[in-house]
Amino acid sequence: MRLGFFGSTGxxxxxxxQNAxxxxxxxxxxxxxxEEYKEDSSLIKVIKGNALEEDSVFETIRDTDAVFSALGTDGNTTLSESIPLIIKGMQNYGVKRIVTIGTAGILQSRAEAGLYRFQSSESKRKLTRAAEEHLKVYSQLKETDLSWTILCPTYLPDGERIGKYRTEQDYLPIDGKMISVxxxxxxxxxxxxxxxxxxARVGICY
Structure with missing residues (x-):
């Protein structure tokens, strides 16, 4: 498998x-x-640039079979501004599969129909900016013909590998509290x- 990777240092x-x-x-x-990248493997080709540069994004995607993105919000709009470039690059090179990491906030609310979790009483967060950034990614991906999946964890401590967890399309599994990195x-x-x-969006938790 040849993978275009965004957010490998997160x-x-x-x-x-490491799995790949x-x-x-x-x-x-x-x-x-x-120069600060710690990975040293003959399997990695490092592309210098950032996710807001079309040339850099396109080069990362060219000659790959799939794309993975773990780009975060980090107090800015890089996430929502980069996804149009990633989509364009994938369409340009005929790459169909993308998996991204989102947030449980953009899953559907069980308590209040028609709302996302971050808009409902299910959310404990007062600030919604990060969820709104992830929502923009979801909104753009679902308008494409790509095979996309947004994995949406809830509270995300480092924790440990347990190897058993629950997943559900569009919703966070009932009573889901956390899932390790x-x-x-x-x-x-x-x-x-x-x-x-x-x-699809996929909720994941223990």
């Missing part, structure tokens, strides 16, 4: 990256500062392999 991203390297996948990783990354990696949950 917590979940690194778990996915262990299985011998070829990675093209977009990295802002290659490792189990989230492992499941995200499996989605790249199986193609499960195409064109």
């Amino acid at each position: 917590r979940v991203g690194n778990v996915v990256l 390297l262990q299985d011998g996948w070829n990675i093209k990783a977009l990295v802002r500062n290659p 490792y189990d989230t990354g492992d499941y995200a990696y499996s989605l790249l392999q199986t193609g499960e949950y195409p064109c």
Whole structure:
């Protein structure tokens, strides 16, 4: 498998990256500062740039079979501004499969029909900016013909690999409280392999 990778230095991203390297996948990783990049593998081709540069994004996607993004919000609009470039690059090179990491806030509310969790009483967060950024990604992906999946974890401590968790399309499983970075990354990696949950948001928790 040849994978275009955005966000490989993040917590979940690194778990996915390590799984892919262990299985011998070829990675093209977009990295802002290659001189600070800690991964040293012949399987990784580092692309210098950022996710708001079309040329850098396109080069990361060119000659790949799938795309993975663990880009975060980080107090800015990089997430929502980069997804149009990623979509355009995938369409340009005929790449269909993308798995991204979202947030449980953009899943549907069980308590209040028609609302997202971040808009409802289910959310404990007072600030909604991050969820709104992830919602923009969802809104744009669902208008495409790509095979996309947005994995939406709830509270995400480092924790440990337990290997058992619950998933549900469009909703957070009932009484879901948390999921570790490792189990989230492992499941995200499996989605790249199986193609499960195409064109869907997926809630994940213990």
